[in-house]
Amino acid sequence: MELNTLQDVVLIVDDDPVIRLLMRRALSQSVGNIIEACSGEEAIEQFSKHVPDLILLDVSMDMMDGFECCSVIRSLPGGDNVAIIMITALDQPQDIKKAFDVGATDFMTKPVQWPLLSHRIHYVLKANKTIKELTKSKNKLAKAQSIAHLGSWEWDFKSDALDCSDEVYRMVGLKPQEVKITLPYLLEIVHPDDRVFLKTTVMGALKAKKPYDIEYRIFHSSGEVITLHDRTDITYHFGEPRLNGTLHDISNRKKSEQEIAYYAFYDTLTDLPNRRKFLMQLDSAIALAKRQTTKLSLLFIDLDHFKRINDTLGHQAGDQLLCEAAQRIKDSVRISDQISVGSHLEYENDHLARLGGDEFTLLLCQLEQLENVAIIAQRILDSLSKPFFIQGQKTFISASIGISFYPDDGATGDVLLQHADTAMYQVKNNGKNSYQLFSHEMHKTLMDRLKLEAELREAVTLGNQLVLYYQPQVNSVDGKIVGYEALLRWNHPTRGLLTPIDFIGIAESSGLIIPIGKWALLEACKKAKKIHATDVHFERMAVNLSALQFNHANILEHVTNALLETDLAPNILELEITESAIISNIEEAIPLLFKLKELGLKLAIDDFGTGYSSLSYLKNFPIDTLKIDKSFVDGIVNNQKDAAIARTIIQLALNLGLSTIAEGVEYIEQHELLKAMGCSNFQGYLFGKPLPQE
CATH class of the missing domain: 3.30.450.20 (PAS domain)
Structure with a gap:
């Protein structure tokens, strides 16, 4: 069949020859080219052969129905440009929706209103032709955009x-x-x-x-x-x-503009920012730190003995050394160095520059721990102290580093740079190959903290300085000792006995709390095993878990191993956890608490009332004991609000079937009042101070 390519082509698809005849007659006056198909399979063949402008497609056909046929045609080349009107004797909403889902342009129901069919087809063809023209224009525009x-x-x-x-x-x-x-x-x-x-x-x-x-x-x-x-x-x-x-x-x-700007803002030898660029970076970093209320640190690095290299090996050797020194400084800052369990030191917000000659500056932004600056400075010194191989010869240099902080040592870039320079010259005067903080007070504080951390690390390694003290917990009814709380102490070789307030912060920030906590748990279980064998009234050994311990990946393993190694009955061990430790990661805390409870041990909320005090977790978590914080007990006799809080906690515990322990009970009046309120147990100097196990 020869078709007129200048006229529209309409394909009629229906398995009823009478319907096809009626449609052909209705359209013969307005459509030049009409082709027919009696099945979905034939419709696909006719479409591939003639690529019609419009298809009248019956829904209900044997073998392949109109929905499937429409879907197949849409997937063929040119199938997205043809208008498809689906026709059915059904007018259910689901059929209409399905027709549009498979790609129908329009939908008609039988019986067809033949006088209107020609007009409707004419309108759909005209609209589809407009869409094709727009698509053609859009393609031309896309081509032009691609070229430009x-x-x-x-x-x-x-x-x-x-x-x-x-x-x-x-x-x-x-x-x-x-x-x-x-x-x-x-x-x-x-x-x-x-x-x-x-x-x-x-x-x-x-x-x-x-x-x-x-x-x-x-x-x-x-x-x-x-x-x-x-x-x-x-x-x-x-x-x-x-x-x-x-x-x-x-x-x-x-790219052309950047090549020009490069020579204005970068050192062509080391590819580092030059003095001009660095001062701009410094001003921007200070402005950002001011907005975010954060600290930043400026390190002024001057190479020691560099002039000797230039004088003995020549300026070309000096240039090579400068490039290698710059790379070592970069590597010292950016290498991820595991300095503690679960803690990595890596600065991406750093700006290294060459000010000129053998002087470099390093800017560390968004500081969280000031001691990290000292660690980085020492790492730079260690890296630069290793031998350089220049022109086949082994040579050595060192560096002097001055450090200033924003906002402590200055509010502007000029002042920070001046103070870091001053600190650097102080190092030069003291023998070189070291670093110095501009603020002597800050320097001393930082050095003391780093020293104490090193000593604590040594104490953990040696294992003979950390000890546990035990404070009794007594029953409110008969006054008998029913348990102990294990409390950590450090027998420092020069400072004497230290309590957790002196070193626990360093232990947590350095990650040492994990091995310390593991050791304390095992020691407390050993002691509990001995007491349980001789004291029939002994009910529990309470051990504190820090937030870092509780959220550590292996805490369940640590607890299980301590119980297995000591053969302690699980119901004797009570783990004290703070509210904040639970709430900080509640999605993981809930299953962990239940897993710990499944071991058979007791769980207590430490310092209850000082944190979130959410009633929802008391209802949903497997808690056995609430510990009333010492801050409420201190004022319970003379302060009605403290008394009201203590009474509320005790009553809440009684209603939920939980026991209570009042911490810090020092006077008989506190004891009598808490006993009258219904408190289960007491702990404090009134009954006994924390004592070593001997």
Whole structure:
């Protein structure tokens, strides 16, 4: 059958020849080319052969129904451009929905109103022709945008999604329309140095409904950094504002500009920022630290004996040494070094620069622990003290490092640099190859802390300085000792007996609390085993778990091993956990508490009333005991509020079937009042101070 290619082609698909005849007659005056198919399979063949402009497709056919036929045609080449009207004798909503789900353009029900069919077909053909022309124009525009490296996008301010042209997808390294590009996705691939700037700009546009014209860098999926020029305008659609933008890849132009800027801001020998660039970075870092109320540190590094290298081996050798020294400093900062259990020291917010000659500066931002600065400084000294092999000769240098902190040692970059320089010269005067903090008081405090940490680490290694003291817990009814709380002490070789308040903070920040806690748990279980064998009234040995211990991955294993190794009855061991330790990671705390409870031991909430005091966890967690904090017990006799809190805790425990222990009971009046309130047990100097096991 020869078709007129200048006229529309309509394919009629129906297994009823009468219906096909009626349709042909109804359309013969307005449609030039009509072809027919009596089944879904034949319809697919006819479509592949003639690629019609419109298909009238019956839903109910044998073998392949209209839904399946429509779905197959849509998947064929050219299938997305044809208009498909599905026809059925059924008018159920689910059928109509299914028709549109498989790709139908329109839907008609039988009996067909034949006089109106021609008009409806004419309208659908005209609309489909308009869509084809728009698609053709869109393809031409996309081709032009691709040649010009220009993409377009639109945002309706209502969702995170952006409506992007194909070229935008290609710019970021994605296949066109592969995924939905959203604002969070765009911010994620933006260069970290430009991310805050872009986010601030976009949020400003959202708030003020105003356009912007900016440049920023993004990471292509290949890892390449490209620079985009983003120019926007505000339009309105039915009164609603929209942000329309064009993205232009200006990477080549920027590359030329950056090459020019490089010589102005970077040291060509070491590729590090020069003095001018570093001072700009320092001012920016101070401004950020001021906004975020954080600290930063400036290290002024001067190489010792460098002039000797230049004088003996020549300037070329000196240049080689400077490059290698710069790399060693970089590596000293960026290598991830496990300094404690579960704690890694790694600074990504660092700025290393060469000020000139043999002087370098290092900026450490967003400091959390000041002692980390001393660790990094020492690591730099250790790295630079290793031999250099220059022009086949082994040579040695060292370094003098001065350190200043913002805001403690200065509020401006000039002052911080001056003070770090002053501290560096102090090192030079004292013999070189060391570091010095500008603030002598801070330096002393930091040195004392580092020294104490080193001594504590040694104490853990030696195993003969840490001891447990035991404080009795007595029954409120008969006054008999029913348990003990194991309390940690450190027999320091020069400072004497230290309580946890003197060193527990260092133990937690350094990660030493994990091996210490493991040892204490085992020792307490050993002692409990001995007491239980001789004292029929002995009910429990209480052991504190720090938040770090409780949230440690192996805590269940540590507890299980302690019970197995000592053969202690699990019901004798009571673990005291603070409210904050539980609430800080509640999703993992709940199953862990139940696993601990399954071992058969007791669980107590320490310092109850000073934290969250959530009634929900008392209801849901397998808790046995509430410990009333000493801060409430101290004022229980003379302060009605403290008394009311203590009474409430005790009554709450009684109602929930929990026992109570009042901590810090020192006077008989406190004892009598708490006993009258119904407190189960007491602990404090009134009954006994913490004593060594002997």
